[in-house]
Amino acid sequence: MQSSQQWVEKYRPRQVKDVAYQEEVVRVLTNTLETGSCPHMLFYGPPGTGKTTTALAIARQLFGPELYKSRVLELNASDDRGINVVRTKIKDFAAVAVGTVKRKNGYLCPPFKIIVLDEADSMTEDAQNALRRTMETYSKVTRFFFICNYVSRIIEPLASRCAKFRFKPLSEEIMSSRILYICKEEGLCLDAKALSTLSSISHGDLRRAITYLQSAARLFGSSISSENLISVSGVVPEKVVEAVLQACRSGNFDFANKEVNNFIAEGYPASQMLTQLFEAIVEENDLSDEQKARISKKLGEADKCLVDGADEYLQLLDVVSNTMKAFSNMPEEFAYEC
Template identity: 80%
Template structure:
């Protein structure tokens, strides 16, 4: 069957819940935040937990329900702290936005329109400690007119003075039942036929990350059309890693760099790529044990740096260059 004509809009955005009550399997978080919306008494907030469990969705939904479409652009600043995580960003962009007072607006329909702004800092655990310390002073100075929503995977990497000023919300990994229900809804809306075994496979390869599951599903629909099998999904999940490894084995750094740029541009999780690359390398029959050891050691080092907040692009590029050296240099030694 010919592939469906797909919209250019990512399904992750198309099917992102618009209201807090629609966020899946975070009952305690939803209950508390629903009360917050009713009173409009909104504290600084810290959302933490595994990727793809609804943290960013919840933060965006709160802002939409507080301000509505007319005030949203003026009242909400969204920043990805992994890209803009230095102290200069805190001193300029964040401080300038936080400093402006906003006029009090009467309630408009179902939107409370409270007299403050919101700054959403996604991947806040990637911010440097100096930037977090500077941010603490900004929070104290402008607390009457600005609220901060921090989103992170690792709460331990948020300094205590920041964390203690926030209401904390832990997001749990999504169960297989919840993921299957959401995926089935998308399949129905998009006219896809997914085999029962494929549903289980999708849940397994996405490891509780609903965002990843939806991305795999859309990629499979683009490549294989409306009827999708387990084999199709496995192919999609490993395609990027296989292309990356093939580019490294070619010995062409420019080709490997192109694959790295593609991974970053498409938003694939680099930490998961390292896990898949490890399995490919260990299972490769034409790679020597010494080559495998060198590559796996670099994967471990790069993964540790990611946990410590390093840039994904640089770490993936470092793995690429090390893999090229491990494979090509040793082949030259024995040729």
């Protein structure tokens, strides 16, 4: 019987030295673990590169299992982290002093607590401003770890108070190595093509890759093919993307409209189609740079509209009609407007 435990948690590194591909970060933080000298920290970079794992590993290695619960407060984006939470829950936790505990069971146990704010870039600006004074007032007894994807969304007064650590997207080689280790542990068979596909569709996000792998294993058993991984990932099959591109090349609007309707009826996400269309357009040899620029501009506009809640059929039809005009090299002002 298969375990119900998520593989993302099962294979999450428990020590800083086990975090993959972030050599500079690991080297600096290893010194922190040896000396107990810990500044406020800001971890930023793409999803699935080890930011949260690293922050929690530091806390566990500093305090050990006995003191972890009393010394570490972790807040995620799912929690309410508006200004009221900063003024109450965070401030109350930060204000309480901790006693000096000598090295216990091999753990350093420094005389401070840690507050981990995951997805800090989703905090309101008012909440971030409220944290400034809290960080200064209680810096002797509390350290803050901010984790975010977009460092530009952290206000400068907070960012300047932290040591910054950038997490790089994982290379295909590193991801493949970790995936093969998990396959060996779980008794899975993954051929070279499937491994390459998994790295490609996860875009350097190891967490996403492991989730796809577990989903495919539960649905298709121990032998997993490239097609199996694509079917569980939500990625649009290449033949569907090619059919839409073929409709754009045809110059026949009714044919293009039929392909768009077929795509919507299949239930694929339009935003994913835009991403894959962009990748296909960039690799097209028959288009000039100007034509590619016109199509890319329309793809960007449609993506923004989808984020704002626009109708998927209309946006995709708008993209296809404009792409059709770009293929025929017709001036942009004559493109259809949907």
